[in-house]
Amino acid sequence: MKFKPEEYRIKDEPMKPFIDPEEIWEYLNQAPATAEQIKAIIQKSLDKNRLNLQEVSALVNTTDPALVAEILEGARELKKRVYGNRIVLFAPLYIGNKCTNNCRYCGFRTSNKEAERVTLNDAEIVAAVEALEETGQKRLILVYGEHPLYSPEYIANNVKLVYGVKKDNGEIRRVNINAAPMEIEGFRIVKEAGIGTYQVFQETYNQDAYAAYHLGGKKRDFDYRLTSLDRAQEAGLDDVGIGALFGLYDWRYEVLGLVRHTNHLEACYNVGPHTISFPRIQAASELDVDPKYLVSDADFVKLVAILRLAVPYTGMILTARESQQIRRDVMQFGVSQIDGGTKLELGAYADKEVPDDNQDLKKEQFKINDNRSLAEIIEELVENEYIPSFCTACYRLGRTGEHFMEFSVPGFIKRYCTPNALLTLAEYLVDYAKPEVAKKGWALIERELLLLDGHQDVEEVRRRIEKIKAGTRDLYF
Ligand code: SAM
């Protein structure tokens, strides 16, 4: 099967699946590329062109250490050119873990009778959001199991509730969702509630592996899940996130699946996914996964770099599933968003009794390996010359979906993204940072302002920073 976008979007007809394992394997089984070809592919990406499946498969099949090092270096350079040194921060907020599916990797699976099932009520949601705001969070992703209770209307109500919670100077300015696939009408309902990104991870793009890992419930239907973000697009929800759960099947195949999915959305809707996630399987209660496909740290770094090169314009999310060390290593190769101060146990953000460093897997979806507070994460970012950003400007100004704008308008990043990142960092430093972190943060802001000269009216950015110091909030370009 060769990709023909026009065949996938026939008005008033259901979406067709667009992943063909034979095709993907055909690419993966090609003769290895030469060193010259690999260098040319890296250069194509550095020129900010998206790579095709053949080129991506050439990269994933590269094993020569010298060439792998070039792939990593290419990704590092591309990230610098495309995103600069901003890292956007967010936190997950688990709302409910009731689930009717039986996914073999997940602590919430229906067969797990030990799991404590909790759904936060409105008061508990407000308490959690207040606790998150008290640490400086501005962007959340609400996470749900798949259950009839968590209907589109239910999720929409949660979203509106979260936006309404204001604690001191705190507020949540962007609410993303990770929940089960919906019908077109459902996506319309959650869009109207003002959500940011809607994430659905395909878990594995291989139909046979998918069948083996999804033993019961609606999630068993591979095609329904695969076409879910097409339905979101049909509903006008053009800000979507894709992902694969690495460890279920051959990682090289999954990388090609993610790229195929991206190509499909771009070809059919003129807008690719806003973000790609690449979680690796972690320990979970009742975990039942064949270790055969677990991804080593070396392969993980490589696959993140290859994804960066493959889709230069897509945001990439790295979560607290990974350790501090891996996060530090991988971040440089193309990550644009990370979570901080993450707690998975339902209700834990507001409950001071829940320990930060001792998870109870009966109450949580999986084990995380980076349980540092948001403050600690921000301190490390600042020390490593990253700009922690809570920016939500594009979404608030209706620049959604067309996130390509940030790349297609020359100088957009220096004119908007970096100044906005600095303004949100300034807010954080004034409202939440300890004095020693604030000192390092202001020094970083000064260094970054110098680099903005000629791209944005630096005096105007300084004026806005002074306004923030004087108490004004939520300033952006
Ligand atoms: N219930 C919704 C669904 O299945 O689409 C929401 C997904 S779940 C709450 C969020 C994601 O966590 C899943 O899509 C899966 O990729 C990931 N996940 C599940 N179990 C995991 C594990 N043991 N380790 C790491 N990630 C896991």
Ligand code: SF4
């Ligand atoms: Fe992203 Fe828009 Fe903020 Fe730039 S200004 S970082 S594109 S949200």
